[in-house]
Amino acid sequence: AQSVAQPEDQVNVAEGNPLTVKCTYSVSGNPYLFWYVQYPNRGLQFLLKYITGDNLVKGSYGFEAEFNKSQTSFHLKKPSALVSDSALYFCAVREGGGADGLTFGKGTHLIIQP
Amino acid sequence: EAGVAQSPRYKIIEKRQSVAFWCNPISGHATLYWYQQILGQGPKLLIQFQNNGVVDDSQLPKDRFSAERLKGVDSTLKIQPAKLEDSAVYLCASSEFLGLGDTQYFGPGTRLTVL
Numbered sequence: 001a002q003s004v005a006q007p008e009d010q011v012n013v014a015e016g017n018p019l020t021v022k023c024t025y026s027v028s029g030n031p032y033l034f035w036y037v038q039y040p041n042r043g044l045q046f047l048l049k050y051i052t053g054d055n056l057v058k059g060s061y062g063f064e065a066e067f068n069k070s071q072t073s074f075h076l077k078k079p080s081a082l083v084s085d086s087a088l089y090f091c092a093v094r095e096g097g098g099a100d101g102l103t104f105g106k107g108t109h110l111i112i113q114p
Numbered sequence: 115e116a117g118v119a120q121s122p123r124y125k126i127i128e129k130r131q132s133v134a135f136w137c138n139p140i141s142g143h144a145t146l147y148w149y150q151q152i153l154g155q156g157p158k159l160l161i162q163f164q165n166n167g168v169v170d171d172s173q174l175p176k177d178r179f180s181a182e183r184l185k186g187v188d189s190t191l192k193i194q195p196a197k198l199e200d201s202a203v204y205l206c207a208s209s210e211f212l213g214l215g216d217t218q219y220f221g222p223g224t225r226l227t228v229l
Contacts, residue, residue: 032215106155
């Protein structure tokens with residue numbers, strides 16, 4: 001069965017500094033990996049995804065993520081954090097060959113301090 | 115392009131009552147999903163439709179939950195009777211196709227409180 005782990009409940013970063021939100025996954029087939037962001041009282045907004053090809057994926061709002069097959073990781077990154085990036089971030093996986101929907105991690109609160 | 119629409123946004127009911135949620139996916143999207151998000155957790159898939167057929171409902175508590183997508187567009191999710199543990203945000207999502215790499219777009223959700 002597929003699973004996702006987000007080891008940090010909360011990440012604190014000063015504005016202007018680089019940020020990383022960690023995600024590791026477990027699948028038996030090929031992974032399809034996604035990052036979503038959730039603002040209070042709103043649904044999930046799609047940021048980026050990895051299907052195949054380049055390990056570095058670029059997405060919305062200056063975010064990018066690096067797929068590392070050997071470490072089974074898909075960490076979300078941004079070179080320079082903004083206060084407006086403060087939100088709840090979810091990593092999700094879907095497994096090639098399966099018919100399931102997305103399996104989500106429990107989420108990481110990202111707090112950008114001015 | 116209009117996004118996924120859901121209503122109501124908030125609902126408060128007492129246990130053992132029934133409740134229904136409505137979802138209108140992005141125009142032209144064939145696949146529709148319902149997720150349950152309990153406070154402090156990530157969303158969990160309840161049911162997945164392809165057009166008006168069910169693809170996966172293995173995690174739907176069928177003794178109390180039901181869902182339909184009769185004309186392959188709008189969908190309703192019903193709970194009858196509700197339990198305290200059903201308090202959660204119910205998210206609807208849609209994608210253009212059924213492909214594993216297809217992006218799912220989410221609606222704003224319905225926050226259900228069961229007293």
